[in-house]
Amino acid sequence: QVELVESGGGLVQAGGSLRLSCAASGRTFNTYSMGWFRQAPGKGRVFVAAISRSVRNTYYADSVKGRFTVSRDNAKNTVYLQMDSLKPEDTAVYYCAGGRIYVATRWDQYDYWGQGTQVTVSS
Secondary structure, three states, X not given: OOOEEEEOOEEEEOOOOEEEEEEEOOOOHHHOEXXXXXXXXXXXXXXXXXXXXXXXXXXXXOOOOOOEEEEEEOOOOEEEEEEOOOOHHHOEEEEEEEEOOOOXXXXXXXXXXXXXXXXXXXX
């Protein structure tokens, strides 16, 4: 069992930056691929970024490529999402997730989820 807790969300102006963190409990964090998803009001949960358990490989949605960076520190059981050049359309609740499938991009491929953190980008 893995528990995930996100933090770092907030209100930021367009063009600004935020860094989300996701702290995981348990001793098996480094056996999971980790992903970030987001859900805007009235819309489904969509893939943002993923990172392999070994940190070697990352994958991004086209909408965030070049602006967002996913990273992890296995010694701290934490995964991060650095978000730069934020746009109003990035406004959503952001969720981190853990799963066994390598760099998965579908929400149903993940086993564990955090509670989410709100990111609001004003224009």
